[in-house]
Amino acid sequence: MADITTCPPLTRESVRAAHERIKPYIHLTPVLTNRTLDDIASTPQSAEALRSTQFEGEEPASPKIRFFFKCENLQRVGAFKVRGAFHALTRLREVKGREGLKKGVITHSSGNHAQALSLAARTFRIPAHIVMPTISTPSKIAATRSYGAHIHFSGSTSSEREAAVATVLASDAQGATLVPPYDHPDIMLGQGTMALELEAQVHGLLVERRVHAELQGQTPVAAAEKEEDVGSGALDAVITPCGGGGMLSGVATALAGTGTKIFGAEPEFEGADDAKRGVERRERIESVKSLTIADGLRTPLGVHTWEVISDEEKVQGLYSVSEEQIKAAMRLVLERMKVVVEPSAVVGLAVCLFNEEFRKMVETEAGDEGWNVGVVLSGGNTTVDAISKLFGADASEKEKERQEGVMSMGGGKVAENIAG
Amino acid sequence: MADITTCPPLTRESVRAAHERIKPYIHLTPVLTNRTLDDIASTPQSAEALRSTQFEGEEPASPKIRFFFKCENLQRVGAFKVRGAFHALTRLREVKGREGLKKGVITHSSGNHAQALSLAARTFRIPAHIVMPTISTPSKIAATRSYGAHIHFSGSTSSEREAAVATVLASDAQGATLVPPYDHPDIMLGQGTMALELEAQVHGLLVERRVHAELQGQTPVAAAEKEEDVGSGALDAVITPCGGGGMLSGVATALAGTGTKIFGAEPEFEGADDAKRGVERRERIESVKSLTIADGLRTPLGVHTWEVISDEEKVQGLYSVSEEQIKAAMRLVLERMKVVVEPSAVVGLAVCLFNEEFRKMVETEAGDEGWNVGVVLSGGNTTVDAISKLFGADASEKEKERQEGVMSMGGGKVAENIAG
Numbered sequence: 001m002a003d004i005t006t007c008p009p010l011t012r013e014s015v016r017a018a019h020e021r022i023k024p025y026i027h028l029t030p031v032l033t034n035r036t037l038d039d040i041a042s043t044p045q046s047a048e049a050l051r052s053t054q055f056e057g058e059e060p061a062s063p064k065i066r067f068f069f070k071c072e073n074l075q076r077v078g079a080f081k082v083r084g085a086f087h088a089l090t091r092l093r094e095v096k097g098r099e100g101l102k103k104g105v106i107t108h109s110s111g112n113h114a115q116a117l118s119l120a121a122r123t124f125r126i127p128a129h130i131v132m133p134t135i136s137t138p139s140k141i142a143a144t145r146s147y148g149a150h151i152h153f154s155g156s157t158s159s160e161r162e163a164a165v166a167t168v169l170a171s172d173a174q175g176a177t178l179v180p181p182y183d184h185p186d187i188m189l190g191q192g193t194m195a196l197e198l199e200a201q202v203h204g205l206l207v208e209r210r211v212h213a214e215l216q217g218q219t220p221v222a223a224a225e226k227e228e229d230v231g232s233g234a235l236d237a238v239i240t241p242c243g244g245g246g247m248l249s250g251v252a253t254a255l256a257g258t259g260t261k262i263f264g265a266e267p268e269f270e271g272a273d274d275a276k277r278g279v280e281r282r283e284r285i286e287s288v289k290s291l292t293i294a295d296g297l298r299t300p301l302g303v304h305t306w307e308v309i310s311d312e313e314k315v316q317g318l319y320s321v322s323e324e325q326i327k328a329a330m331r332l333v334l335e336r337m338k339v340v341v342e343p344s345a346v347v348g349l350a351v352c353l354f355n356e357e358f359r360k361m362v363e364t365e366a367g368d369e370g371w372n373v374g375v376v377l378s379g380g381n382t383t384v385d386a387i388s389k390l391f392g393a394d395a396s397e398k399e400k401e402r403q404e405g406v407m408s409m410g411g412g413k414v415a416e417n418i419a420g
Numbered sequence: 421m422a423d424i425t426t427c428p429p430l431t432r433e434s435v436r437a438a439h440e441r442i443k444p445y446i447h448l449t450p451v452l453t454n455r456t457l458d459d460i461a462s463t464p465q466s467a468e469a470l471r472s473t474q475f476e477g478e479e480p481a482s483p484k485i486r487f488f489f490k491c492e493n494l495q496r497v498g499a500f501k502v503r504g505a506f507h508a509l510t511r512l513r514e515v516k517g518r519e520g521l522k523k524g525v526i527t528h529s530s531g532n533h534a535q536a537l538s539l540a541a542r543t544f545r546i547p548a549h550i551v552m553p554t555i556s557t558p559s560k561i562a563a564t565r566s567y568g569a570h571i572h573f574s575g576s577t578s579s580e581r582e583a584a585v586a587t588v589l590a591s592d593a594q595g596a597t598l599v600p601p602y603d604h605p606d607i608m609l610g611q612g613t614m615a616l617e618l619e620a621q622v623h624g625l626l627v628e629r630r631v632h633a634e635l636q637g638q639t640p641v642a643a644a645e646k647e648e649d650v651g652s653g654a655l656d657a658v659i660t661p662c663g664g665g666g667m668l669s670g671v672a673t674a675l676a677g678t679g680t681k682i683f684g685a686e687p688e689f690e691g692a693d694d695a696k697r698g699v700e701r702r703e704r705i706e707s708v709k710s711l712t713i714a715d716g717l718r719t720p721l722g723v724h725t726w727e728v729i730s731d732e733e734k735v736q737g738l739y740s741v742s743e744e745q746i747k748a749a750m751r752l753v754l755e756r757m758k759v760v761v762e763p764s765a766v767v768g769l770a771v772c773l774f775n776e777e778f779r780k781m782v783e784t785e786a787g788d789e790g791w792n793v794g795v796v797l798s799g800g801n802t803t804v805d806a807i808s809k810l811f812g813a814d815a816s817e818k819e820k821e822r823q824e825g826v827m828s829m830g831g832g833k834v835a836e837n838i839a840g
Contacts, residue, residue, distance in 0.1 A: 030450065330804075331804050335802075337760060391808045
């Protein structure tokens, strides 16, 4: 990775510069809106849903939320990770020159970062060495190999993976540069670029809505009513999934000082909510051993991402959700928005729909006018087999009943998808 | 329905007029492209895939295909049917006046037409009466009811359904106007509007590609190389699913005289390929009893749609695919394009990928330059439960192996989604 001393500062301006660097290589992913999901989010949860929680017996929160979904599941390689990977390589090329980069790059990952780095390396015509656990699913190994990467196998613990990287660096990949999946300023700045796009796209959609409402002689939506509300403050909040924290810290950096509030979402299963717990105790949690279905979020925060995420000026809150809530959100996105998402991608939506603490906060802060909330759908790399396993006949009946409860909340309202 | 004598002629100009009428009510759905699917389509099938077919032992066809997917699965109510429904109602309002329409509309449908007509009626503030078979899935009944329709139940045969419509018209729905799902010029013209959008969107994408290729100093894609190829002839062919034929006949009408070739795709299972068989014997087949997984395509052509579809000046060919091929195409769209489609929606793609007769024809007609093929993804109304049933553990192992064969064809190439 580019030497840390050469890195641009973690500022909005640096994210802008990162965006200019990577624009030729990435897709400007669409922003979708969906009235059904807005309605579900803006309807109080049932008393039943709050049973056995700290909110049992309280009046359920009644926030007003308008969603803007940033579809990074439609990004190249099916996930936001290409932003960081391409930024890392463009920066490395600037710092090391073409010659210094010709030995290629190396990383250990079994997920979206592996594919993203492989694509970026192929684009730059340099080798990519990817260390993957032997137990990785064949489809992920095949996908990574399809981008022309050299695959090296390792055990699955982090020490085994790191040892394998050292071995490969000393043999096949001498002179290759390590590109970590999230804990580096260049990666964070790269991931942050999605926030600049989201901000501009939401602005455009709100202007369209206002014009449309005026043409129809109807009352415009509250947030678009006044000209100034359609300015940079139009995006009231953004929530992103948080695993290693590259995306959340990048988005927080991109939008720092704009007035947009930034939130992170984590699975609570088996302690995968390490960022939230770390911030509460004011100390980074360095190890996570969770097998949450949100498999992209099983990692702890890194040193650099922790610096940003634990800064309450930059990230205003962290919230977690259960495995059932993640599945319910995933079902809604597939069935109502008609786009394919992996479980990790919907954790932010799940917080907005089901985390009562978050919902109470929005009700209090946003009041009657409500909030325009940007929700990052971070990736779509799943398979019909995985979907079948998650939702098939052997998924518990209880889950199904719960889902039906959730779905019925959308009754009486129109299902709509608006492509941005 | 508007009296047939008042209907505009079935011309491109009439489709343009229909588009102006319905534009305020529908989404301009995106057109997606996908390099992986282009690569799969442009790679010959394996000898194995052709075993036990009439093409066994022949050299597999090697067509060159660039896809442009018109995403009507992202349309309002999740399917193209809103186009015809809104056109029918705007035309009825013109012909009958507001007063003449105040008793509302009636139809029998358990599918997307029911939801589309209910939404259109609600938008026009008139009642919608929907006759549905008692055995309809609860989720479809609930969805239709959620648009404010009055649901009436019937038996599931077509004579039982028609009898129920007569009963309802004589009681609850006196004075209501029948809006059939496909066999009426106003419906056909409405569905045809998607073709005008697709034509313009493909033109825009091809211009972008050419500009991009020139900026990069690369060889532009063949079809965009010459300025004239980016004109109206840039869309070489369009293929749509064909059930009752409303969409196929509308698209054929919209593009008549433009040089774009029009093809229809059907499931072959249990005789659902009635349009193809009818055209072969030069006589409309009036009854179909198929339980194909493509449940939107279980109906025979109507009288009006037959007129267009059997005209070889307007529709250049009809092709059919197996249930397994439909599932394989559905898997590819979900996993590679990351959008949710129902089985009926992917029948056109399945023809392009797996129908050897179609592929040989493209190879011959398109030559080295290949074809830009518009493929209509007609709807996305499925559920994770239905996906699980189709692809879950109890789906046969043979199917799975077949799929893996298909998937491996994409190896070595880049997976990409480009939002249009």
